[in-house]
Amino acid sequence: MRRLARSELTGDAPDVAPMLLNKLLVHGDCVGRISEVEAYREDDPASHTSRGLTARNEVMFGAAGHLYVYFTYGMHYCANVVTGPAGTGAAVLLRAVEPVAGVELMQARRQGRAALADGPAKLCQAFAIGPDHNGHDLLAGAEPGLFDDGTPPPSDPLVGPRVGISKAVDVPWRWRLPTPR
Secondary structure, eight states, X not given: OEEOOHHHHOSOHHHHHHHTTTOEEEETTEEEEEEEEEEEOTTOTTSTTTTOOOTTTGGGGSOTTBEEEEEETTTEEEEEEEESSTTSOEEEEEEEEEEEEOXXXXXXXXXXXXXXXXXXXXXXXXXXXOGGGXXXXXXXXXXXXXXXXXXXXXXXXXXXXXXSOSSSTTOOOEEEOSSOO
């Protein structure tokens, strides 16, 4: 298993997003295979960067491979992998992972719920990702981190519109694994 390289994430978010499918998110004992992602970039009205640089979205304008964590609905955190070269304001939302290891810990964090990480807020709760991780470099140093175990992205991912947004709802920048593993 190897940690992803910055060059693998330095590209247009809609190109990078499907390449993240089947990569591994690792945080301590918890490991999950990325099974669903959505792309967002600066020229996208649904993106947090569509109105330019702010204190909230500053991480999205940074170097690829950093974690952009934001608070939503007044109760949940969501995690994104910054893509593109610095200054472009783009990221890929980690919508879901399939648990690989650390299931008991994820269950405890999710208070015994059966659905562990099949949504962006559930994923953050299961992996204990929160505001302290905003700006964290996923490609170097401490976890959380992004890794490749040699499982390639699917050649035929499911593609469709993003969910949970009110602008640009028809843009097909959501990718999912074709079938559960």
